[in-house]
Amino acid sequence: MTDLPRIDWPTLVVFMPLMGAMLAFVCPRQAAGLGLVAVLSTAAAVAALVLEVLAQGAVVTRLGNWGAPLGIDLRADGLSTLLLAMTAGVGIFVSLGALDSYAPMRADARTRRYFWPLWLLLLTGLNGAFLSTDIFNLYVMLEVIALAAVGLTVLSGRREAVRAGLEYMYASILGALLFLMGVGFVYLELGRLDFAGLIAAEPAPALTAAVALMIAGLLLKSALFPLHFWLPGAHANATAPASALLSGLVVKVSLYIFLRLTQYMPLPDELLVTLMGALGAAAILWGGIQALRAERLKLLVAWSTVVQIGLIFVAFARAGQLGLVESWKAAALLILAHAVAKAAMFLAAGRIKDEVGHDRIRDLDRSHIRPTLAQFTFALSAISLIGLPPSLGFAGKWMLMEGAMAAGYWHWIAVTMIGTLLSVAYFSRVLAGFLRFDRLRTPVGEHQGWALADAAPLILALSALGLGLAAAPILAFMEIGYPFGTTP
Amino acid sequence: MILDILALTLIALGAAFFVAGTIGLLRFPDTLCRLHALTKADGLGMGLTCLGVTLLAGSAGEIARILLIWFFVAASSAICGHLIARHVRRATDTEER
Amino acid sequence: MSSGMIFGLTGLAIFTIGLFGALVMVEPLRRVLALKLCSVGGGFMLVVAAWRAPPEVADPVPHALVITGIVVMISATAVALALIRRLHTLEHDSDD
Amino acid sequence: MADPLLIFDALLGVALIALAIAVLVVRDRFAMIVLFIIFGLMTALAWVRLSAPDVALAEAAIGTGLAGALMLKTLHHIRAAPAAPVPVSVGVVFANMGFCAMVFVGLAIAFMATSLEAPGLAPQVAQNIDASGVAHPVTAVLLNFRAYDTLMEVVVLLAAIIAVWMIERGIEQAPARHLGEIYRGFARLALPAIVVIGTYLLWVGAYAPGGAFQGGAALAAVGLLLLLSGLYRPQPAHRPIARLGFVLGIAVFASVALLVASGGRLPFEYPPAHAKTLILLIEGVVTISIAVTLAALFHGREPEAIPVSETRA
């Protein structure tokens, strides 16, 4: 603890959206304004935290000054801060998109009234989860996120959305409870719950059980292949900004926790690691096929999330048990790339649906109105998701394959290539429709709505492309505070 | 010592009433009879148990709380018996009509 | 055999029964109840972890965690039940 | 001869497992809920046997009482739905049964192999309890050592009530309920008694089992009784108060946590001289919030808003 009077940024990063959520809930009429202010000020706090981390390495806050096993510490190292920054960045643009999407003429007052508190609570949970160093605290954060996310899923109030939301709720409660049981086993064996305790622990049967339970819960929450059943419905039926948040950010939390836990509590068996990779490969194939068959644009985008999660798990698997640091980083990079690009893509898909009036892929090229900018955005984010240079997705995939080649894991390279080809195939279904604009010889229709709504996803998509060029500094930043393989 | 034995007897008697209540609940033919068996049994069983535990209690605060519990259980048991009986009577009324 | 052992195994059994219910049941209410069983099983594990061998004083930290878990679970239950009611209303209305 | 209390424990364990199975297999849905409530009661007994009275209190009041009431309400709402719409194929059932049996065996082996020798955090709690401001260890953990968790748990409640208000819509006017004179008399007697008990639980939490959650749950029971008996009808005009009630606890809790962080202290680091006062303040407002939120969760729908229940009692 320093004697200098300094503002404790990690705490503020969690508390600011919380305060915003309460204000937005108490004053429903001003919800949008208050919400935007809260998101922006949270982003400012994150920026300050980034600077602090750059200047002095990992930032640790001992809440209540009790210290780790008894109290709870917040810790912002490179990886956490990077994900916080990702959340803040995506959050700002999704908020801007939502401002338009839920504008008074498009959505009822109810939607507007509830979107902002729920989204800010979600942001609280996300930030809290990224900063947490205590597995029980992670459980609570997962529940904050889950409830807010379910709320966002059913925002439209339509029947399909409610049904998908209920399915999502079951999956996410069960995932959280598996995690809780794992926490119970950890306490049984170790008598403490902080990350430092996990790292210091000797292997024991109870810990193996704990790892198995927690990983099962996280896999369910992150929708790895056979456990993905809830995802497409939930993500495809939510309103566009909500889908962007769900697909871009919410799924990432469980991936992030998974990344952390497998660092601190290595999987007991190489076989399990390979199994996870195999499931990832299956997700790539199955998700790809489903995306090829999807009839609606948003459903296609949702299935593409399943594919991308599979890819991230392939990256995990490639790490083997000795934590080849390169591939953890590849996974983190892919998480980042997917968050930015998928948020942009969902927002763009939402814009297309708004303007054209439907999102049947087959008929997209027959509309009178051409939402050019949204289509352009969609194409840009597809580039990142497919993994073409210079996008961030490319950088992630490249690291993955480079590592795999170095270790001689050729089968993972083959899987990655097949996944790439599949994603080219299903995205080209949409993009081809965009290009064949002259099927109806009508003048290009006028734009409805506000330029900001197109600008927000466009900026996101552009940054997904552009960040690929900055992959090296991002990787360097990620390593601040040694998140990979060393004690915190 | 005598106090202990007295308390034990009271508690055992209370337990016996609980057993009787269960048997009544299982064996009696219709809802109202079962209700009758039950409220008598758990009223008395609870009362005797409370009395027994009071004899064993260490401090005045504990005794006060035990009495409060007894009072609360008795009141809620009575009102619940009443409500259920009412419910049953109304239900049979509607059936007969 | 000790109380901790007995209730630890009980908790595990309840958890697995709940897991089974959550996987197999189709009725919405029963699925929620199955999840609640799971949460009670998890609670058992933590309470047993607090109890240890014949305790002078039980470890208060897991107790606090279980209380937190209970409150979290009632929130989740309430939301799930609200979804069930809403879904029922929607489907019921569309049937008419 | 074995300790008879151990036999009691074993019986209780078997009863719990039997109840858990019964909850899942019993045909009648009402019986299912009743069995679940009883399961909760027995769970609380088991936790008492494990010397966890705080947890037993919370489980009985929140996990069983309120959850049971919620279930009954939901069952009442969806009673038109068929009891078991889609039968699952026997093969799936057996496959899952086998899987779950494997999970159980695996976990049981891991559990039996654990020595339970880790010291846990009890010594540290005991060491720091004097600095925490309260004498009861569980309250100290909840409101001081791990206050951040507790704050987030109240946030989960807030998220739940926001989600519930959003999910359930429509202005469905509940019919008036008449429960007769005796019930009214009971209510007149019981409601203040419950308020007293709730306050007592809150107050006693400083040095004995009890505290904000248990007290809040007891007060929420008052809200439930008021709502059920029609003595209180939520009005749309009460919504702002209700909203304030929901966020009050978090707002005060979070503000205190941040405001103490001046003069070289960290967030949540209460100055030792004022720790007791601050914790009592936080507990008080959190209790109110919990009570209002739980009652509102029971009520559901937004337009007819929620009482600050205690004032009407």
Added chain:
Amino acid sequence: MSTALSITLIVILLSILGGLIRILRGPSPAERMLAAQLFGTASVAMLLILSHLMAMPALLDVALVFALLAAVTLVCFVVLAEEERR
């Protein structure tokens, strides 16, 4: 003394477990509720005895909450059942 009390506890537990049959068999909700009422009261009795056996006066508070909760659930049941008939 404590052995005798423990045996009493076991007797009460066994007796209420017998009551389970009534819940499973029904037939009407009212009967199930009656059995639940018996469970509630018996649990309170068990808690009272346990509070002496385990020397934990705090269990009296738990018993108090049990008693309260039984009443609330019952009122909930009756009210909802009344509404249903209308």
